[in-house]
Amino acid sequence: MTEPLTFPPKKDPQKRSATPTRPPEARSRASLALTAAAAEGRFALQVCDECQIVQYPPRDACMNCIGTDLRWNDVSPKGHLLAETTVQTSTKLFFRERAPWRMGSVKLDVGPLILCHIHGDCTRDSAVKVLNRLDKSGQAVLIAIPLERSDHMDDDPQLRALSAHPKHRRILITDAWNPNTPALARALLDAGAATVFVGEAESWRPHPNRDALASMANVEVLPLDVTDTSSVQKLAGEIGGKTDILINNARFLRPGGVLSRGDTGFARDEMEVNYLGLMRLAQAFGPGMCARTADGVNSAAAWVNILSAYALSNTPEYGCYSASNAATYSLSQSLRGEFRSSGLRVMNVFVGPTEDDWHAPLPPPKVLPQSVARSVLDGLNDGLEDVWCGDIAKDIRDRWRKNAKVLEREMTFGSDGA
């Protein structure tokens, strides 16, 4: 059984922090579909339309019938561990630093024989489940885990390297005012986070979360206003070197599209908070976090953005807010590229309409704070890049993938006036 991960001792200030290294990033184009599935935690393999064979590794043609109509389908991840070995050293720096490393071969129930990483709790000749996870290069790798969960199985070093688990980590939530902040802080602490820092803007006026946050042990409320560069820089100066996960939930939202507003005032606030806020945070916290992705048990692991699902396709009832989120989503993609070499993961959590004052006129279902917290925790645990929180977010995703123009047309219906 996996030994529980112990809280790391204080760092020796005379020792150089470990330099981030990463596993090989190169993949074939066909293989990137596996990465796309891993980005949202799915186990998908190529299935040949012609002969129905499931194949791995990904190729451009079916290795059974040379057919080229290959679909990526979610398939059963179950299989049987046939053989395993422990790699003691490697020519690749990343594995060399992390040796020993278990590898093995698994016969999947759906057919293919795969070579993959092996969780420490797997025994030879046993049934296993194969996870499709992103590694520090942001590429899909497969790891076999036991079918039965054990208490500390997330602490397995090979599995932990493929996740951004909050255990023992120090996490910054950027907006104390957001209705989801207490639920997020609670969930992170329950998952073993060492400290939850919470940024609070405008402490000169009261807000409804203050008492809830003050009552939680290991929560530190600190001044932070993402619209104020000096405030962001100040907090980064104080805690930037020990921020392992940053969750940006700062949000400015007002209903309305272009014509229902007479000016650009709220739109400016939306861009200041939702878009430029992310940029300010990234400029202040990003470099420090990128430098600390190999810094032991509480290394920097993930950057989390909570976005509106309408970032994908605008809903004119919240037209200007949607537009600001589209900009933010695009910026998060730039950050993915800029963070990639360090191994710092950018996770976007797309959320449908939330249960709050600004969405009061909308019919249910609406996303509760607890659901956002669960999505964030699941995403960190599984090392995801894209998380869809709530039925509406998932529905928008599916329709967007099916036909973005059809979705746009559906979202922009007119009404028959008198």
Place this chain on the structure above:
Amino acid sequence: MSTLHSLATDIALGNVKIIDLTHTLDPDFPVIILPPEFGQCARFRMEEISAYDHRGPAWKWHNLTLSEHTGTHFDAPSHWISGRDVPNGSVDEIPLDAFVGPVVVIDCSEGAAQNDDLELTVEAIENWEAEHGKIPTGTWVLMRTDWSKRSGAAYLNMRKDGPHSPGPNPEAIQFLINERNIRGFGTETVGTDAGQGAHYVPPYPAHYFLHGAGKYGLQCLANLDQLPPTGAILLAAPLKIKNGTGSPLRVLAMIEG
């Protein structure tokens, strides 16, 4: 010696002191808070353009974002609907002589220490006049509450039923305008009206009556405890903003001492 030369000499010798009645423009200084569906007052923000670096090697400068009504600021008549048709009602049109003039200070600090919602009343003004003489025409009247010594949440003093801070009641502000023909009215709080001023008839009486009568407002003032009750001169010139309804400004007072 000319008047101005003797003034300069007195300033140099310390016979006339300059008092700064201004708060520092700081991103974290409170602004007035309206219900969130209304447009909001921009906070003070400062973005570096360059700081002797690759963005500009030998110079440092900033871009600012702020409202006409951020920080220590001046309210022009056009700020309020009652003053929308007042001639020369915007900051760029106000005659210059309005910006320099005599000032009296009514000390309400003792009452404000006991009661967050302290009202300036006609009775309080008359009591003050009994001691210091009748308020002359064309004078700035400042309400001292020592509110500027508060910081953080205590300044706005926002509760579930809104902010709580001292201010004039409708009768008092009308008395100052109609019976004393003052130049303007200034406070240490975030507005010329009391925190609960929305609940008077009319709502926000200081704004309503002052600006309707072409008078001016000053708010978020500091250091009023350093001014004498009478005898000081106030220098309060807003920025010359086209059609501006107000302006952050440096408010100075000259006192003989």
